[in-house]
Amino acid sequence: MSAAPLHRRDVVRDILAPRKPELLVVGGLGSPSWDITATADNPRDFCLIGAMGLAVPVGLGLANAQPDNRILVITGDGDMLMGMGALATVANVHPRNLMIVVLDNERYGETGGQPTHTAGVTDLSAIATGAGIPTAATIRSQDELTVMIRNIHEGDGPAFYVVKIATEMPGTVLPSLDGAFAKDRFRMAVLGKA
Ligand SMILES: Cc1ncc(C[n+]2csc(CCOP(=O)(O)OP(=O)(O)O)c2C)c(N)n1
Numbered sequence: 001m002s003a004a005p006l007h008r009r010d011v012v013r014d015i016l017a018p019r020k021p022e023l024l025v026v027g028g029l030g031s032p033s034w035d036i037t038a039t040a041d042n043p044r045d046f047c048l049i050g051a052m053g054l055a056v057p058v059g060l061g062l063a064n065a066q067p068d069n070r071i072l073v074i075t076g077d078g079d080m081l082m083g084m085g086a087l088a089t090v091a092n093v094h095p096r097n098l099m100i101v102v103l104d105n106e107r108y109g110e111t112g113g114q115p116t117h118t119a120g121v122t123d124l125s126a127i128a129t130g131a132g133i134p135t136a137a138t139i140r141s142q143d144e145l146t147v148m149i150r151n152i153h154e155g156d157g158p159a160f161y162v163v164k165i166a167t168e169m170p171g172t173v174l175p176s177l178d179g180a181f182a183k184d185r186f187r188m189a190v191l192g193k194a
């Protein structure tokens with residue numbers, strides 16, 4: 001099947017457009033966090049800097065700590081490949097409020113576009129299924145994206161989606177690089193105290 005390539009900024013904008021106040025977003029390091037910040041610099045988003053492999057573990061902890069909120073992890077294939085073991089924990093803990101989206105450009109985009117294993121034979125949604133996550137799919141078209149977005153905001157987790165995207169790198173839009181500020185801002189937005 002060939003479909004027009006999906007573009008990362010459009011995908012993230014469309015994912016976040018219907019967001020409700022209870023949605024908390026964890027951004028994986030690098031380009032996914034730039035996409036989230038380019039969409040809106042929202043205090044209910046927590047974007048990681050340099051912490052490769054940790055987007056899903058942070059999202060899982062947040063899902064456990066904040067059962068009344070819905071947690072959306074948006075990360076890259078490189079980050080997910082490094083933190084793959086966390087998918088088994090997600091499947092076994094089974095947080096109904098955790099959604100995971102991998103923006104899969106088949107590249108380590110931020111560091112110069114080196115091909116990742118998803119450019120080869122590795123299928124991250126099959127790995128999520130094998131880990132035991134009940135909803136896992138690879139998204140390649142706008143129609144599939146529309147269904148995914150509805151489930152992200154309304155469906156039961158845990159769910160895991162790989163969105164195949166073009167390899168373009170649309171400009172850096174950095175979140176705050178001050179970790180203490182970012183942590184305090186997020187805690188204020190979620191808890192009302194730093
Ligand atoms: C442990 C570790 N190794 C390497 C890096 C350097 N690094 C930062 S971003 C990145 C690539 C991330 O790729 P991906 O998650 O696919 O995001 P993309 O930019 O492709 O959207 C790498 C290798 C790092 N921060 N930490």
Ligand SMILES: [Mg+2]
Pocket residue numbers: 076077078103104105106107108109
């Ligand atoms: Mg990538």
